[in-house]
Amino acid sequence: MRRVVITGQGTINALGQDVPTTLEAFREGRCGISDLELRDVDRLSVRIGGQVKGYNPEDLFNRQQIALYDRFTQFTLIATRQALDGCGLNFSGELATRTGVVFGTAGGGVNTWDENYRSVYEEGKNRVHPFVVPKLMNNAAASHVSMEYNLKGPSFSVATACASSNHAMGQAFNLIRCGMADVMVTGGSEAMLSFGGIKAWEGLRVMSKDACRPFSANRNGMVQGEGAAVFLFEEYDHARARGAEILAEVVGFAMTSDAADIVMPSQQGAARAITAALTDGKLSPEEVCYINAHGTGTAANDKVECAAVAHAFGHHADDLMISSTKSMHGHLIGGTGAVELLACIMALRDGIVAPTIGYEEPDPECALDVVPNEAREAKVDACLSNAFAFGGLNAVLALRAAP
């Protein structure tokens, strides 16, 4: 079976508008969650989020581009530029046809929906901008990246709520592994911090009004974030032949479905995904030193996830580290697994495990080493990234340090 390595990465999120700034925030345990700045915020009961601030699209895109790029597409293009610029690949001829794009997003162009509904319903307008549809569609980001970089291989978008990015990166991994592509641009993006996007989440009553404190006994819900992360996945021999710098190897991937409840997670479904990812990656449980948790900070997720990890790893669950970086960047919904993969690569490459910040009180139902509040140095040879979506769709990636 062909091997798959990561040879490029880029991001924009509440912690920073590039990878070095984001990793610095991970190391320092900095919180990117702050007061939301958006229209009609006074009509929201949840007023915090991991919002990308100090960002002006006009600095990076021209007027015609902004007319076509929803915020989630803008985030994707920014992260893609960082991942691909200077990567040394020339996407023409056969390589162009052997390179594709798979991105996760749950909502796609939420701001575009929001603004245009407001215009026709609230302002009573009878005409919308001609590009509303191509701007809001979930595959817009993947399509614009394929056009910008002349990538003519298999490209599509994946929407599985909070697991979208992990499902997307799993598809990219398998497309290369099975020979359908040699290079894949993959990851995910979300820009749901609009009035309607937050109002919808408020309805479920699982949101915190003050902070995201995963695994802490006093946690009181999740906090939304926004942004994107994009990676270059490449067939190992292809990367080695051109002397590319390898950031990490993707070794395994698994997906399961709970087939149980539309919002409540299942310990069994999560544990099966974890175990299957280990098997797919030919990893023994003892080799895994770190798990980037789904860790949403809701009562339901955190205890189910800890129980699933304990079940899948047995005694070794007490020896591994599991942290939720959502405490810092918020829950990017369909983009979250991509931003969290940055923490996995940091652990493998730099030997620094990002913390779970905001941790205040131990919870006996989450009695694992959650790397509370401060990053930790550790040699990490292999790690997992968990994502468990509403609808019971689970996706777990397994990574090893660069070969």
Add this chain to the structure above:
Amino acid sequence: MGDSVQDKVIAIIAEQAVLEPSDVSMDQTLDDLGIDSLGLVESIFAIEEAFDIQVPFNANEPEASEFDISSVAAIVAAVKKLVAEQKV
């Protein structure tokens, strides 16, 4: 005057439980009525809409919320209190 708050709350709970209002008794718990966490969140939404009130409730920590959901009677009492407090 009849107890309209109680009747409306019971009607909302009965609808969630797929029961006739007459089959809901004040001492029952939501568990007894087969109302799960999603049903509870929907009921609270319906209560807020029916009475034009804000119910302090976080699905992450139902027990820690100020809003007592331990029985139908407790919910009715809590709604009455909120209606009285939030009347403008």
